[in-house]
Amino acid sequence: MRFDSDAPFRMQPGAPEPLGVSVTRKVRFGECDPMCVVWHGTYAVYAEEAREALVEACGFPYEILRQAEVVMPIKALFFDYLLPLRFGQEYAVSAFIHWTEAARVNMEYLITDADGRICTKGFSVQLITSFSGGLILDLPPFYRDFMQRWKAGELARLQLAYPGKS
Helix, strand or coil: CCCCCCCCCCCCCCCCCCEEEEEEEECCHHHECCCCEECCCHHHHHHHHHHHHHHHHHCCCHHHHHHCCEECCEEEEEEEECCCCECCCEEEEEEEEECCCCCEEEEEEEEEECCCCEEEEEEEEEECEECCCCECCCCCHHHHHHHHHHHCCCCHHHCCCCCCCC
């Protein structure tokens, strides 16, 4: 199976547009290798920062997951490195959540430099499971509520300009 970094998730008919947030930062020295280029493993941390901001804006931060006794372990994580980020460089990382009715969360990431050039693209798939790791077939109430609000257009404020649209 080949990953299409331009479209990691297919838009389902009748599905709402992806929701997204963007976080702007500056590359710190401790995130770089000896050549002052961001170490490849750091991109997962960048994606997580944007993902955390997005799920909080969507109304289900980690505290809600704990209260519902739900975890969302990573099933898949992929990055396509196009341009390096370097020490001191400003960048933005955007996270987009894509609609699915399955017990999973489909996230896409886009990291751009201060000039708007795409440096890295990526995606993650997280499963919605119980604390013990068992798969959940019936979505938790907080997630069903989130999906209803999304489909009703109540979260339109989170519709960033999605780069996957033509």
